[in-house]
Amino acid sequence: MIEYLQRELKALAQRQSRKIKEKADSGLLEIDHYRLLFGNLCDTPQGNDETVRNQLDLLFNKALEIRQELSQTGANDLYLFLSGPPGSAMNPSLESLAYEVEQDERVCRKLVWLPDANGENVTGFLQRTFLARPWEHVRTGTPETLNRLLPAGDLPSEWMKILQETDLEGRELVEALVQGIGEDQ
Numbered sequence: 001m002i003e004y005l006q007r008e009l010k011a012l013a014q015r016q017s018r019k020i021k022e023k024a025d026s027g028l029l030e031i032d033h034y035r036l037l038f039g040n041l042c043d044t045p046q047g048n049d050e051t052v053r054n055q056l057d058l059l060f061n062k063a064l065e066i067r068q069e070l071s072q073t074g075a076n077d078l079y080l081f082l083s084g085p086p087g088s089a090m091n092p093s094l095e096s097l098a099y100e101v102e103q104d105e106r107v108c109r110k111l112v113w114l115p116d117a118n119g120e121n122v123t124g125f126l127q128r129t130f131l132a133r134p135w136e137h138v139r140t141g142t143p144e145t146l147n148r149l150l151p152a153g154d155l156p157s158e159w160m161k162i163l164q165e166t167d168l169e170g171r172e173l174v175e176a177l178v179q180g181i182g183e184d185q
Helices: 002-015 049-069 092-103 122-126 143-149 157-165 170-183
Strands: 020-023 028-031 034-040 078-083 109-113
Touching: 002 020, 002 028, 002 034, 002 078, 002 122, 034 049, 049 078, 049 092, 092 109, 109 122, 157 170
Parallel strands: 034 078, 078 109
Antiparallel strands: 020 028, 028 034
């Protein structure tokens, strides 16, 4: 599943016109200034705890070695992408372990993908990475739509006066609105 995850990451980065470089000597994939190290959590969806923890120790040590070779600023952009085997998304103990691993940001940031049986949940996983672009899916409203969200009379009258009769912007507008709170009561 690691190879599949790498292909999907590269494909997403290419669609976003990001700079991609593979470093065969260290096994790193660079996307822009981010350095990505990949590893498998375990071989079976059941995931024996001791085996998984041993594998994690090996991967963390490898990440530590790589981090020591990087400059201080580069070390901050080191990620360890971990993958479980197909079907591991349904394993509560692996889900718990994945949460625990992701919370620990010592050495590097870690993201764990627990694939469903077919790896179809990879898109959801990628949306949790630095490649996510949630703003591309945000629909903005028109002024008319926004006006319908606010029933007439819900704003203090002093605010309405400030908004309609002044050309204030930014900090000045905020300060005028804050001052207007007390005057309207």
